[in-house]
Amino acid sequence: MTKVQVKARANSVSRREMLAGALGAAGAAAAISAVKSAEAAGSSPATSATAAGAKTSGSRITTRDGVEIYYKDWGPKDGPVVILSHGWPLSSDSWEAQALHLASNGFRVVTHDRRGHGRSSQPWDGNDMDHYADDLADVIEALDLKDIFLAGFSTGGGEVARYIGRHGTGRVAKAGLIAAVPPLMVKTDKNPGGLPKEVFDGLQAASLADRSQLYKDIASGPFFGFNRPGAKPSQGMINSFWLQGMMAGHKNTYDSIVAFSQTDFTEDLKKFDVPTLIVHGDDDQIVPIDAAARLEEAHSPCGAEGLSGRPARYCRHAQGTTEQGPVGICSVLIAPRPVLVSTDAVAGGRLDRRPLFCAGRLSSG
Secondary structure, eight states: OOOEOOOOOOOOOOHHHHHHHHHEEEEEEEHHHOOOTTOOOOOOOOOOEEEEEEEEEEEEEEEEOOOEEEEEEOOTSSOOEEEEEEETTOGGGGGGGHHHHHHTTOOEEEEETTSSSTSSSSOOOOOOHHHHHHHHHHHHHHOOOOOOEEEETTHHHHHHHHHHHHHHHEEEEEEEEEOOOOSSOOOOOOTTSBOOHHHHHHHHHHHHHHHHHHHHHHHIIIITTTTSOOOOOHHHHHHHHHHHHHHSSSHOOOOHHHHHHHOOOOOHHTTOOOOOOEEEEETTTSOGGGGGGHHHHTTSSTSSSSSSSSOOEEOOOSSSSEEEOOOOOOOOOEEOOOOOHHHHHHHTSSSSSSOOOOOOOOOOO
């Protein structure tokens, strides 16, 4: 049976506020699903190779198609594994607050810079979700990670969905889609609630014209919700977003706009057969909830009522299947204020409104 927990906080939740209270519960869910006698990773040799052809060297792997991917591996090597995939145009540094918190509490936390981003290589080609997912698979296989809580934010949520679509859940215990782009951002005949393609064309045009200013504008306005009444902008957070964006390749970030906006993840979502947490703020100005999490929920046998913004309600379904076959999204929790899922509730396969812990504010990304 597949269970998914979906949390949407009403009353104008920005990406920044929503993420500040979400990752702690997500990380705890990973611990519950991990095998209690998990194998210790131990000390790896400086360089090793996997069956898929990926090679590790220090804090980098070389993928099957020769791209170098930078990664961080924090926390005890025998702890429950959490992988966090970052958003556009950022890097693994965007997860540093959450990664530090989780690693300090016994989790093994792996984050990587997507190809073309951060300290990874900047290949001319392959800036698409299939390659992103395969790169993630190479990282997982090179480090021989198992029983993973695999979570992605924004574009990273698309990477997670495509990874499961292409590589399955053999190494994944639980998944998380956090303010994520699936199932499809752009408006089409089959997706009338999506955003017009002109929005993303404009984003690409702005990237070509002056991407440095574009990143400053995004960070100082809609990304962190600093353009909302009463918000207190943090220049440090704005600078961090800008710096991470400018570390990424110009061509890579330009191509990635198409990858995150026009990739259809519908079929990938149908392959989710592990418990999955979906978290999305109702004031997300980058990935609007109506074009993302509400449609993710539509794949649920529970129907499309879970993300209503009304007082907390529980939606359960005994079977993780529909007439179309297995579906990964079939248990929904919504609440009008921050609500975290407690460890004992997750362990028992039910939902609970008792707070667990907060991973801390997301510095950027």
